[in-house]
Amino acid sequence: MLLIHCPYCDSNRPETEFRNAGAAHILRPSDPATTSDAEWAEFLYLRENPKGTIAERWRHVHGCGRFFNAIRDTVSDDFAVTYRAGEPRPGTTP
Amino acid sequence: MSMLRTPSGGRIDRTRALRFTFDGRLMQGHQGDTLASALIANGVHLMGRSFKYHRPRGPISAGAEEPNALVTVTRSGRSTPNLRATQIELYEGLAALSQNRWPALDFDIGAINGLISPFLGAGFYYKTFMGPKALGSNWAWTKIYEPVIRAAAGLGRAPEGPDLDRYANRFAHCDVLVIGGGDAGLTAALEASADGKASVILCDEQAEFGGWLLNSDGAWLGETLATLASRPNVRMLRRTQAFGYFAQNFVALQERLTDHLADLPEGTPRERLWQVRAGEVILATGAIERPLAFPDNDRPGIMLAGAAETYATRYGVRPGTRAAIFTACDSAYGAALALKAAGVEIAAIVDIRLKPDPALAAQALEAGIAVHSGTVITGTTGGKRVSHITIGKLQPDASVRGADQLACDFVAMSGGWVPSVHLFSQSRGKLRWDETLNAYVPNITAPGQKQRSVGACAGAFSAEMRGAFNGATPVPGDPAKVKAFVDFQNDVTARDIRLATREGMHSVEHVKRFTTTGMATDQGKTSNMNALGIVSEALGKSLPEVGLTTFRQPYTPVTFGLFAGQARGDLFDPVRKTPIHNWAVAQGAAFEDVGQWKRAHYFPQKGEDIHAATNRECRLVRGTVGIFDASTLGKIELVGPDAAEFLERVYVNNWKNLGVGRCRYGILLNEAGFVIDDGVIARLAPDRFHITTTTGGAARVFAMFEDYLQTEWPDLKVWQTSITEQYAVIAVQGPKARAVLAPLVEGINLASEAFPHMAIREGRICGVETRLFRVSFSGELGFEVNVPASQGRAVWEAIHAEAIKQGGGAYGTEAMHVLRAEKGFIIVGQETDGTMTPDDVGLGWAIGKAKTDFIGKRGLMRPDLMAAGRKQLVGLQTLDPKVVPEEGAQITAEANPAPGTAALGHVTSSYWSETCGRSIALAVIANGRARVGEVLHIPMPGGAIAVTVVAPVFYDPKGERLNG
Amino acid sequence: MAKTLMAEPPKSKPRLPNDAIAWITAAPPLARFIFRGSPEAEAAAGSAYGLAFPKALNRAASIGERGKPGARVALRIGPDELLLIVPIAEGKAVQTALETATAAHPHSLVDISDRHTGFALEGPHAADLINAGCPLDLDERAFPVGMVTRTLLHKAEIVLWRMGPTLFRVEVWRSFAPYVEALLEEAAHDFL
Numbered sequence A: 001m002l003l004i005h006c007p008y009c010d011s012n013r014p015e016t017e018f019r020n021a022g023a024a025h026i027l028r029p030s031d032p033a034t035t036s037d038a039e040w041a042e043f044l045y046l047r048e049n050p051k052g053t054i055a056e057r058w059r060h061v062h063g064c065g066r067f068f069n070a071i072r073d074t075v076s077d078d079f080a081v082t083y084r085a086g087e088p089r090p091g092t093t094p
Numbered sequence B: 001m002s003m004l005r006t007p008s009g010g011r012i013d014r015t016r017a018l019r020f021t022f023d024g025r026l027m028q029g030h031q032g033d034t035l036a037s038a039l040i041a042n043g044v045h046l047m048g049r050s051f052k053y054h055r056p057r058g059p060i061s062a063g064a065e066e067p068n069a070l071v072t073v074t075r076s077g078r079s080t081p082n083l084r085a086t087q088i089e090l091y092e093g094l095a096a097l098s099q100n101r102w103p104a105l106d107f108d109i110g111a112i113n114g115l116i117s118p119f120l121g122a123g124f125y126y127k128t129f130m131g132p133k134a135l136g137s138n139w140a141w142t143k144i145y146e147p148v149i150r151a152a153a154g155l156g157r158a159p160e161g162p163d164l165d166r167y168a169n170r171f172a173h174c175d176v177l178v179i180g181g182g183d184a185g186l187t188a189a190l191e192a193s194a195d196g197k198a199s200v201i202l203c204d205e206q207a208e209f210g211g212w213l214l215n216s217d218g219a220w221l222g223e224t225l226a227t228l229a230s231r232p233n234v235r236m237l238r239r240t241q242a243f244g245y246f247a248q249n250f251v252a253l254q255e256r257l258t259d260h261l262a263d264l265p266e267g268t269p270r271e272r273l274w275q276v277r278a279g280e281v282i283l284a285t286g287a288i289e290r291p292l293a294f295p296d297n298d299r300p301g302i303m304l305a306g307a308a309e310t311y312a313t314r315y316g317v318r319p320g321t322r323a324a325i326f327t328a329c330d331s332a333y334g335a336a337l338a339l340k341a342a343g344v345e346i347a348a349i350v351d352i353r354l355k356p357d358p359a360l361a362a363q364a365l366e367a368g369i370a371v372h373s374g375t376v377i378t379g380t381t382g383g384k385r386v387s388h389i390t391i392g393k394l395q396p397d398a399s400v401r402g403a404d405q406l407a408c409d410f411v412a413m414s415g416g417w418v419p420s421v422h423l424f425s426q427s428r429g430k431l432r433w434d435e436t437l438n439a440y441v442p443n444i445t446a447p448g449q450k451q452r453s454v455g456a457c458a459g460a461f462s463a464e465m466r467g468a469f470n471g472a473t474p475v476p477g478d479p480a481k482v483k484a485f486v487d488f489q490n491d492v493t494a495r496d497i498r499l500a501t502r503e504g505m506h507s508v509e510h511v512k513r514f515t516t517t518g519m520a521t522d523q524g525k526t527s528n529m530n531a532l533g534i535v536s537e538a539l540g541k542s543l544p545e546v547g548l549t550t551f552r553q554p555y556t557p558v559t560f561g562l563f564a565g566q567a568r569g570d571l572f573d574p575v576r577k578t579p580i581h582n583w584a585v586a587q588g589a590a591f592e593d594v595g596q597w598k599r600a601h602y603f604p605q606k607g608e609d610i611h612a613a614t615n616r617e618c619r620l621v622r623g624t625v626g627i628f629d630a631s632t633l634g635k636i637e638l639v640g641p642d643a644a645e646f647l648e649r650v651y652v653n654n655w656k657n658l659g660v661g662r663c664r665y666g667i668l669l670n671e672a673g674f675v676i677d678d679g680v681i682a683r684l685a686p687d688r689f690h691i692t693t694t695t696g697g698a699a700r701v702f703a704m705f706e707d708y709l710q711t712e713w714p715d716l717k718v719w720q721t722s723i724t725e726q727y728a729v730i731a732v733q734g735p736k737a738r739a740v741l742a743p744l745v746e747g748i749n750l751a752s753e754a755f756p757h758m759a760i761r762e763g764r765i766c767g768v769e770t771r772l773f774r775v776s777f778s779g780e781l782g783f784e785v786n787v788p789a790s791q792g793r794a795v796w797e798a799i800h801a802e803a804i805k806q807g808g809g810a811y812g813t814e815a816m817h818v819l820r821a822e823k824g825f826i827i828v829g830q831e832t833d834g835t836m837t838p839d840d841v842g843l844g845w846a847i848g849k850a851k852t853d854f855i856g857k858r859g860l861m862r863p864d865l866m867a868a869g870r871k872q873l874v875g876l877q878t879l880d881p882k883v884v885p886e887e888g889a890q891i892t893a894e895a896n897p898a899p900g901t902a903a904l905g906h907v908t909s910s911y912w913s914e915t916c917g918r919s920i921a922l923a924v925i926a927n928g929r930a931r932v933g934e935v936l937h938i939p940m941p942g943g944a945i946a947v948t949v950v951a952p953v954f955y956d957p958k959g960e961r962l963n964g
Numbered sequence C: 001m002a003k004t005l006m007a008e009p010p011k012s013k014p015r016l017p018n019d020a021i022a023w024i025t026a027a028p029p030l031a032r033f034i035f036r037g038s039p040e041a042e043a044a045a046g047s048a049y050g051l052a053f054p055k056a057l058n059r060a061a062s063i064g065e066r067g068k069p070g071a072r073v074a075l076r077i078g079p080d081e082l083l084l085i086v087p088i089a090e091g092k093a094v095q096t097a098l099e100t101a102t103a104a105h106p107h108s109l110v111d112i113s114d115r116h117t118g119f120a121l122e123g124p125h126a127a128d129l130i131n132a133g134c135p136l137d138l139d140e141r142a143f144p145v146g147m148v149t150r151t152l153l154h155k156a157e158i159v160l161w162r163m164g165p166t167l168f169r170v171e172v173w174r175s176f177a178p179y180v181e182a183l184l185e186e187a188a189h190d191f192l
């Protein structure tokens, strides 16, 4: 069982308390009506599936209840870092 | 006492004799024996038959690595197969059975497999079963191989009844976990716990701590154990196998609690699973001796030298009276001396090395033991027990000459020692080939696994462990003509492995799968190095170039009970019951599972089946009044000044114009535009809403709302709280609904003008605070009474009493489904499947057309979702009104469509409607609304069912009955 | 209330008589609320409540004895989510007081008195019993007195509050309570 660091509880908690919530940093367009079909399809369905580092959302559902972001290695399952929702991906400039 | 017992010494209690049986034969051993040591003391080495050839086999080890001596232990209704006799602690009355033999261990008909063994060589799974082509591809398999192999091959029998035992689970955390309680592990535990602060768990798979130290009488062991036991920060777990090492220093331990006891204590778990998270793991798992692969090296009586020494010194039993020692390692000289001291005659030490250590050789000679250097065993004889060996001298050209025969009744062999790196490898640590040790040793620790290996498992061998040999020992003549076993449990010989490489298996992973070497329940603990040695020689590659197969969890086989733990029977999954559940039980209701919930399905009266009960319950609702437990519905209280704004953004409907005290049927989509939930939403105050969701969607909808509130619109001032379990919900439906509630309700005017359809009022019922909805999922005048859950049963009973007075009664989920289908009300997840839009299911009217955005609005604008020809909700009437089609059945234009014809749609709901006096069905059909009046077909195995497409409302199309 | 290993009926269940393990005491009927709102709303509510809400996530504040007049509990189980527990008789008054005090600040106060049942688990093996189904580290260094959190006990979500070294309080949604209590009862066999 993996331990995942919840950036709100600020502690390592067992993975069973968490739910994955898909890719991180996918912004809902502020005015969906103006998006093209292709853009909307991209927003809905098109996701990176890298071998290696991925940014994804998790929710501490059986804990504090918060959604947060994580950088995880899809090969080793190592969580490099977790950070609060709304914060930029570490290593990128906002 | 047995002739084979030493007069004194060892860890057994000679004052405590224990009786046990093996295949029904009564024998005697001592407290402190294993089954293996006790059998050996009774002169029994033949403990099993091999997997494939049914060759007679005895134990080669004295521990967890044992490949041969697998037995079944039975006791008081229990039967546990495939236990290693070398690990089973003897107790009074133990009953063990040999396995994989028929009719008896001594006379086994399956040994004929040995005679046809040329057909069962490497890759036989893949090749032999092909058979002669002329007889068809399957002939050989079905006619010969399968019946023979199924009857003859295999391990013990799986028990048939439920597991009678209890299994415990414990999550534990410690600063240091020490695995292995031998010299190195005990030393590490002493150091780690010395400060009195660090919490330390020390585990060892044996009945006693000490490992190799148990073979001698040192004072250090006793003192050390006493010191550790006196430290409150140390937890010592005996009989505890660390079997899995996972990421982030998470280690699974199997603690055996009762298997060694003669009397099973009532209620006590048999085993305990420890799931340990350790700050640091110290591996002190020692080393395993490797066998030598020489011709006919598998006869009972041929065992590892260290094991022979252990039997003699720890268990006080001589494995025989006259031993031959065959070795590539110095430690066998010590074993020879220990056996000699225990009263065993030593026929000779046969050392494959040209120049054994002169001091050791001198020591042996001094003790009267002949040493043959540069010599190998070239064969053995003996039926159920080895009786002779032949030896030959290695020649400078690597050939072997000579055939001297030596008599012996057991052989102690040593190919040297292999660090036990299994757990290190499981932790994803990287190994390194050590040329000196001729073995792999731990090298690089995986990230996040704070750990170290100490002692022999780290390759820190003592001086006497010097010397090792990998591969098959040289033989005179053709090596393909001899059976030199490498993997004893899976019956893989050196010849099989060479054959595999000749047939093109050049990767060790391929060789493993082709020959099955290392794939038995022992995972090749004693065979891997020899297999690698043979592959290396056959391919002309160095051993590290050949590579190594992966070690996997579990280290030794683990019971299923341990994994199941407490999650069995009623505790497998939470069973959720409503506050009214026990009333329904008392009424004899039949229940159905809806997720984790138990829901009353119907309430059969005397002699009624589901159909009769459901028909009667539907008549109650349509004729007088029915009451229904709707407590499982998801419920959310949404509060804050932006509550209406939030609803506006997530549901398709308009919410800002919903008056206080009014309800609206809400439809929830995902961003793609598909219906995912629905429910009635009531406005209790300008800033407070009571939302209902489907039973199954409650948690999902709550999570979705939380997601949007936390991450998309954190600026909105609105918060949600789950109130699903705060309220019991009692639906009261039917023309007499108002009459039922009237005597019970205070502070609410039930009159239609004061309390219209789709309204909510707060007041009291039976003196209890209630949120009373006027809603209907049946098409009749209806109310839903929400009361605090603790009052649900009492209020239900009061309402039920009133309903009885009105000629009504309770109804269950089956009647609820029929009633709503008669009205064409959808069930999300039944009429929808995640690809239906509101318009597809006839709910386009609910969408707030003027809204600029809501979840799913943009999705609905996608071309495919607006295209013509989408599947639409319709009603179906069978031409024969008595026929009720199956839900899920496909619908076609033709009664007998050509194969490959795509269906137009499928039946989503189908019932006998007592109200309509005929069957009714809902379906989704391409372009369905334009097809009303058409006759379509439902092809079924017994012939197609003709149906007419109709509007999806079968009863009261104008909705007049809602007014009561 | 009688100390039995497991709380509440059905009485037909076999009892495990060993008080040396841990015993369960069912909570009396209690009024419970979930309070969610801005820090300003929390501050205002805290004064009206007579007990400042704990600032740190996963921490508890309490005064008085459970069920006794004046007892107040505030458990911060989410960054903006507080579980408030008061004697049942004071529920309405507390609700009114909090709504009045926070009228100027957006917030949500929802009555969930019947959503949960609660019990205390006390005894030398209380932490071990919970660890039979809960993977959290319950060493006092990792889970000190005064800590509270939502977590899992096997497959059921619970709110776990450590009130003392060997005293825990558990709040659980009412339909999961029989499952949770049966699991603890089953786990107690490991300590016979």
Ligand SMILES: [Zn+2]
Pocket: A006, A007, A008, A009, A010, A060, A063, A064, A065, A066
């Ligand atoms: Zn958290």
